[in-house]
Amino acid sequence: MGRRFWGVGIASEAAAAVVRFGFRDCGLEQLVSVTQVGNGASERIMEKLGMRLVRESVDPSCGRPIRIYATTRPEHAATERPEETARRRGGCRG
Numbered sequence: 001m002g003r004r005f006w007g008v009g010i011a012s013e014a015a016a017a018v019v020r021f022g023f024r025d026c027g028l029e030q031l032v033s034v035t036q037v038g039n040g041a042s043e044r045i046m047e048k049l050g051m052r053l054v055r056e057s058v059d060p061s062c063g064r065p066i067r068i069y070a071t072t073r074p075e076h077a078a079t080e081r082p083e084e085t086a087r088r089r090g091g092c093r094g
Contacts, residue, residue, distance in 0.1 A: 011041070011045055015045050019031060019049055019076060029072060029073050030070060030071070030072045030073070031071055032054075032068060033046050033069045033070070034059075034069075035067055036064050036065070036067075049071065049079075050075060050076050050078075052069060052070065053068075053069055054068045
C-alpha cells in the first residue's frame with residue numbers, strides 16, 4: 001500500500017475483517033499475528049483488535065526480531081465493539 005494511504009484506517013479495517021472471517025466464518029479458536037519489532041503501526045492494529053503480545057522471537061528466514069500476538073475466540077468476543085456485534089447479527093445501531 002502506498003504511503004499516501006497510510007494512517008487512514010484501511011489496514012485496520014482489513015485486519016478486523018480477517019479476524020471476523022477467521023472466527024465467524026472459519027470457526028477458528030485462535031488467531032496469531034506476527035510483526036517485526038519496530039513496526040509500531042502493525043502492533044497498534046493488533047492491540048486495537050484485542051490481540052495480546054505472546055512472546056518475542058527471531059524470524060528464522062532472515063534473523064530479524066519479531067513479536068507474536070494472539071487472541072482467542074472468547075477474548076475477541078469480550079473486546080468486540082457493540083457496532084461489530086450488531087453488524088454481525090444483521091442489525092444496525094441507531
